[in-house]
Amino acid sequence: MEDTRSVASLMDSTSSKIQQLQKAFAELESQRAVTLNLKWKELEEHFHGLERSLKRRFHELEDQEKEYETKTRKAQELLEKKKEAVEAKEKVSLERLQKKRDAAVFAINSALVKYNNPPPISITSVEDSPNKAFAADGTDENPDGTVQEAEISPEVKAYPQLLKLCGDMDSAGLHKFVSDNRKNLASLKEEIPAAFKAAANPASLVLDSLEGFYPVEAPNGDGKKDGNLLGMRRTCIMLMECLSVLLSGLDSNSLAVVLSEDVKQRAKSIAEGWSPLLGSLEMDACNGNSLEAHAFLQLLASFDIVSGFEEDGILKLIPMVSRRRQAAELCRSLGLSEKMPGVIEVLLKSGKQIDAVNLAFAFELTEQFPPVELLKSYLTDARRSTSQGGPGNASPAAQDEFNERELTGLKAVAKCVEEHNLEEQYPVEPLQKRIVQLEKAKAEKKRATEPTKPQTKRPRGAQPRVTDNHNNNNNNNKTGYGRVIPERYPQYVYDNRQFLNGPIMAAQAPPPPPPQTYTFSPAAAHGNFYGNCYQYQPPPPYFH
Known part of the structure; x- marks a missing residue:
């Protein structure tokens, strides 16, 4: 600014300088002895032209300076806004991280208290070698190698049969016990890991329970049509999950004893036998809820045999279990956290935006995969298929199918929004209104298509009024007549x-x-x- 002011002052003094020059030129002309060819008018015009050129250039520079200052100010304002947005996101991320950290610390402390300070319960002595894995938990070891007492979680008292079944290594009895008490599955899942401590070899017991997962007479049969086979497969998966819970509380030495090389080799043989049978599974047919793929992946994770199989083959199975609630934890156990962006991309291409949103939240990839945009695209696809099946383009049965598909999609999106607290970004009120509208239309159509009950034809002419005193309380008599x-x-x-x-x-x-x-x-x-x-x-x- 000081340079600009100095240039302006110099330009203002141009006129005075020209006048001084004119006086000097006149004095020079008066004293000259020889006539000069140079006229004063030409000199004056030349200097005025220079003055005008300098002023024009000066004003152009001023305009450029103002434009530059305006752009600089706008850029600074934009940077301030971005800085505030980044700070707000950092604050939200730190709060969310702090909540997860507090929850993790609380869970770890609860687990430590649960496994380090349980009241001891006396159980029948078993062989020493496998149970040495639990010696660090407070068992008293005798010189002959047997274990007199083992610390078992107090919740096992609710189902003392579990201790006997695990102690006897009775996998068939364990299957039957879980099937008979399936109504109390949540409490069973809490007690089975502690009851496994009574087994001579918990890992072998779980492997024994996998027998019959694929029936010998029909290994490629459809398990969805066989209720008993379906329940047995669910029990196998639950037992492998309970074994993982037990192993997570052991140190490295105890873990090496339970998961010995022989046990791992046996588990690997089972997995190699299952692997070819998974080739017939289709991702669309499984709908993200395949028990066969879940059991295979859980077997690899529970027995730590992931390294023996190709990663690409394992990644292809993840979309087949994406709808199951254990999908995120299963991927972490398999060491696939860094591969999740690719898995989410596969889910999006196959139209499974809901599963993609759940995995994006589980692995903190919401910046890369915005959940609101994915949910809106999911509803757009559902409504597009519904619009294509309008009254003029589809039969009533096809229209019912389209409406049912839209209703299912709306309920899934509303549930996802509520689970991940996205109400501020994606209000659910319009979704709820549409759900009510579709359910009402569905109920009215169902009521209209129900067959009407045939009414008894009355004879013509006057008929006597008959009173049935024995059936005065009959609810089917709506007319009041006998x-x-x-x-x-x-x-x-x-x-x-x-x-x-x-x-x-x-x-x-x-x-x-x-x-x-x-x-x-x-x-x-x-x-x-x-x-x-x-x-x-x-x-x-x-x-x-």
Whole structure:
């Protein structure tokens, strides 16, 4: 700025300098002896031209300076806004990280308290070599190599049968016990890891329980159609998960004893037998919930045999279990955390945005995969398929299928938003309104398509009002009238009182009614019975 001011002051003094030069030139001309060819007007015009050129250039430089200052100010404001946004994100990330850290510390402390200070429970002595793995937990070892006492979690008292089944290495009995108590599966999963300590070899017990996972008679059969096979496979997965919980609380020496080389080799043989059977699985057919793929991956993780199999083959199985709640922890156990961006990309290409969002939150990849955008694209795909199946383009059955697909997608998105606390970024009120609208339309259509109950056709003409005192509380009688037994033919009421028989009473009898326009013979039609199962007796003849 000081340079600009100095240049401006010099330019303002140009006129005074020109006047001084004019005076000097006049004085010079008055004293000259020889006439000069140079005229003053030419000099004055030359200097004025220089002045105008300098002023024009000076104003251009001023405009450029102002423009540069404006751009600099805008850039500084933008940098300040970005800095504030980054600081806000850092604060939120630190708070979330602190919560996870506090939760992890609390879980670790709880586990330490649970496994280091449980009350001892006496159990039957078993062989020494496998149970030496639990000596560090407070067991007393005798010189003969047997274990007298083992510290078992107090929750095992709720199911003491588990201790006996594990101590006897009875895998079939363990399967049956879990199946019989499947209603209390949550408490079982807490007790089984502690009950495994009573087993001579917990890893071998779990491997024994895997027998029959693929039936010998039909190894490629569809397990979804066999309820017993489906339950058995779920139990196998749960037992492997419980073994992983037990192993996570052991030190390196104890872990090496439980997962010996023989055990690992046996587990690897089982996995190699299962691997070819997984080739027939399709990602779309599995819908992210394949028990076969889950069991294979859990076997690799629980027995630490991941290194014996190709990573690409393992990664191809992850989308087949992406919908299961253990998917994220399973990927961590398999050491695939760094490969999760590629897995999420595969899920997005296959239209599984919900599973991709869950894994993005589990592995903190929400910056790379924005959850709100993924959820909106999932709903867009669902609505696009629904719009293509409009009333003019699809049959009613196809339209019902499209509506059901949209309803399922809306519920999945609403649940995902609530689970990950995205209500501020993605309000669920419009989703809930659409869900209510689709469910109402579905209920109305179902009500309209239900077959109506046939109503009893009433006979024409005046009918007597019959009261059924025995069925006054019958809820099916909506009209308030007594139940009238429908008859195929009209009933005739015959007066069969015996005391009216005889000539005297016959003489006093009223004239007979006019003849009917049709004839009916009950005896010929139904024998000696009416349609209401009462026996028919012919009346005496009238005497005229």
